[in-house]
Amino acid sequence: MTGFLTLVLILLLLKTVAELVLDVLNRREVQAHAKEIPEAYRDTMDDETYQKSVDYTLVKNGFGMLETVYDAIWLVIILLSGVLPWLFYALTDVLGMSVWGQALVLFAIGIALSLPSIPMELWSTFKIEARFGFNKTTPKLWITDKIKGLVLSLILGYPLLCLLLWFFQALPQTWWLWGFFAFFGFQLLMLLLYPRLILPLFNKLEPLPEGNLRDQLLALGERTGFTASTIHVMDGSKRSSHSNAFFTGFGKFRRIVLFDTLIEQLEARELEAVLAHEIGHYKRGHIPKMLVMSAVSSLIGFGAIGWLAGQPWFFEAFGFTVNDGMVPALLLFAIVSGLFTFWLGPLLNGLSRKHEYEADAFARKAMGNDPQPLITSLHKMYEKNLSNLTPHPAYSAFHYSHPTLAEREASLKA
Numbered sequence: 001m002t003g004f005l006t007l008v009l010i011l012l013l014l015k016t017v018a019e020l021v022l023d024v025l026n027r028r029e030v031q032a033h034a035k036e037i038p039e040a041y042r043d044t045m046d047d048e049t050y051q052k053s054v055d056y057t058l059v060k061n062g063f064g065m066l067e068t069v070y071d072a073i074w075l076v077i078i079l080l081s082g083v084l085p086w087l088f089y090a091l092t093d094v095l096g097m098s099v100w101g102q103a104l105v106l107f108a109i110g111i112a113l114s115l116p117s118i119p120m121e122l123w124s125t126f127k128i129e130a131r132f133g134f135n136k137t138t139p140k141l142w143i144t145d146k147i148k149g150l151v152l153s154l155i156l157g158y159p160l161l162c163l164l165l166w167f168f169q170a171l172p173q174t175w176w177l178w179g180f181f182a183f184f185g186f187q188l189l190m191l192l193l194y195p196r197l198i199l200p201l202f203n204k205l206e207p208l209p210e211g212n213l214r215d216q217l218l219a220l221g222e223r224t225g226f227t228a229s230t231i232h233v234m235d236g237s238k239r240s241s242h243s244n245a246f247f248t249g250f251g252k253f254r255r256i257v258l259f260d261t262l263i264e265q266l267e268a269r270e271l272e273a274v275l276a277h278e279i280g281h282y283k284r285g286h287i288p289k290m291l292v293m294s295a296v297s298s299l300i301g302f303g304a305i306g307w308l309a310g311q312p313w314f315f316e317a318f319g320f321t322v323n324d325g326m327v328p329a330l331l332l333f334a335i336v337s338g339l340f341t342f343w344l345g346p347l348l349n350g351l352s353r354k355h356e357y358e359a360d361a362f363a364r365k366a367m368g369n370d371p372q373p374l375i376t377s378l379h380k381m382y383e384k385n386l387s388n389l390t391p392h393p394a395y396s397a398f399h400y401s402h403p404t405l406a407e408r409e410a411s412l413k414a
Contacts, residue, residue, distance in 0.1 A: 005317040008079065011339040016072040018342075023065045026388075026395035030057050033390040040406060041389055044379040053386040056132050063128060067120050074116045075335070085319035087112060088328060097325070099169065103161040106327045107154065113335075129240065132386060137239045148201055156193075160186050168309075168326040176306025180299050187294060191287075195249040195257075204235045205257065213268050220272050224366050226279045231256050233263060242385050247278045250287050265384050266377050273363050273373035280362030286355045293351070305333050345398040352401040357411050364412055371412035378405055 037050045045053075078084060087109050095101035125142065129135035137145075163182050167175040190198075199205065208214045208231045217231055236244065236259035243262040249255050256278045263271065281287065308314045309329040312322040320328040364371045382389065382405050389405060396404055403411070 002313060002317040004313055005079065008317070008336050008339065009076070011336075012072060012075060015339055015342050016068060019068045020065055022392070022395045022398055023061055023068070025392040027058065027061045029390055029392040029395075030054060030061070030388060038389060040409070041379070044376075045383050049383055049386075050389075052132070053383075053389065056386040057388040059128055059131070063124065070120060071117075078113070078335070079318065082319050084109070084328075084331065088320070088324065088331075099162050099165045102165050102325065102327050103158055106161055106330060107158060109327075109331060111150070134240050134242055136237060136241060141239065145202060152198065152201070156186075156190075164330070165326050176302040176309075179306075180302040183298055183302070184295050187291070187298075191249055191291075192253050195253060195255040199234075199248070199257075203238070205232045207231070208233055208258070213263075213271065216268055216272055217275050220275060220366065221279070224276065224279050224283065224362075226282060231258065231275070233258055233260055235260055237261050243381055245274050245278055247281045247287070254282065261384075262381070265380055269373045270377035270380065273367055274377050276363035276366040277359045277374060279366070280359030281355065283362060284355070284358045286359070289355070301333070301337070304337075305329055308333065349397060349399075349401050353403050356402050356408070360408055360412055375409050375412055378408060 034051075034054045037045060037047065041050070088105065091105040091108055092102070095104050122142075125135055125137055126139075160182065164175075164179045167178045167182070171178055208217065214231075221227060221231075232255055234257050236242070241261055243259050243265055245256070245258045245262055247254070247256050256275060258271070258275070262274070266274065309326060310322070314332065315322045315324060315328055318328070318332055320332075360374060363374050367373050381387075387405070391400065391404060402408075
């Protein structure tokens, strides 16, 4: 066992222990508040719903701990069994060393590595979510979604892989820089394609129908300087009864999407506040800011791969040789990078939370400095989604990209 492989296994152990400790802390925090509704929520949630939210949180917590151990065991097996080089050499013998062949090799190995996660996904969807009344996905729809995702990955991702591998062969010294530009361009393309072409493949999107609600939301758009004709309703209810709203795209391709479940759950004034929050993300420039962050992290990642691709010890640690090319480097980096980036979770979530606070503040101002419509809508969304009302601060820091309900309410009232 090489020194680098030992380091990877130590980091995997540390990450696994950290995740389990966070889960235990969160579990204890929830159990400490399980018998009585916290005072801040007694006016908006009844005992039965609160107990159901506690049960849901604890079941997901236990499942999450099991999944953490399951994933760690699989990763150890993958790294120590020699299955990665075996798959690579076996597929290369069939598909060859050409750019097109090697891209298929990487694509095929990626599919193979995703298979162990399927049992856990099925259990989560068809057991846990169904038990608490959330799951609406049928087995047929689940399979259809997987097939669509696979085909889309092949259509959109395969050309990108081919381009990256061609850069590696044609420009061995600077391929990583050109690869970064190609990858970032691909991300921009996805921002354009997702709301118009990709999202409609999985969900039905319809313009918000005419009526008082549409008039009210369009008036909000005029007040805030946002072209609100792009508000769409998505049939999220065909997969889950969870509710949400989100902003996607940029420029003339931007869209605000409201789940049909959300429209059923909230009053018009509350929906207006939710929309104001989503407009706030646009008006505060959060998507460009996130793009810059993504570009910086991608550049660092490609720089790291570019350096590692020339280090024999990196390949030899996992049973490859430095002459095996770019596919093992990309594959290994994708597998081990999460062991390092996990520790950046609180920082990245902190930046995301800052954006949420800014969008909340914008929504409050757009609603005439009245925080109550957004507060009420958040309470209802947390109640309907059985969200955890009492997460442990450490768990929240690592896992929550949004502030907790208590934090958002306090900020809105400040």
